[in-house]
Every structure is written in structure tokens, then in C-alpha cells.
Amino acid sequence: MRITPLLGGVYTASITFQDNEEKFIWWTVEVRTDSPKPEATIDMRAVIRKATSAEISLSNPLNEPITFEVFY
Secondary structure: OOOOOOOOOEEEEEEEEEOOOOEEEEEEEEEEEEOOOOOOOOOOOOOOOOOOOOOOOOOOOOOOOOOOOOOO
């Protein structure tokens, strides 16, 4: 089992096994994580009531669609 949380918090799951005699055994798993550290930061300054912008490049190294979130 691989857990890759994108946000910090507490995640819970259960793992269940069943044998040929239909007996069950299970474990509850709790993972406590912090948010990942940023790879980089961009410092920006602007004059009051004037727009500013920054251009960033994003790439998806996975073979599946993903959604990027930007916090400013």
C-alpha cells in the first residue's frame, strides 16, 4: 500500500484479509502527515493598485491526468 498525501492531516484506512474458510482479520491504519515543503518560492512586489505577474512552468511526470493547485 502506498499513501501519497498532498495535504497534511490525518488519514485512516483499513486492510482486510480473508482466508479460504472465510475467516477475516483486519488492521486499522492511521497516517499523520504534514503538508510537503515547497520546492521553490517566488517573491513578488507590486506598487499599490498596480498589477504584477509571474510566469511559472508546470509539467506532469505521471501517465494520468492531475490537477495543480496554486496558493498565493
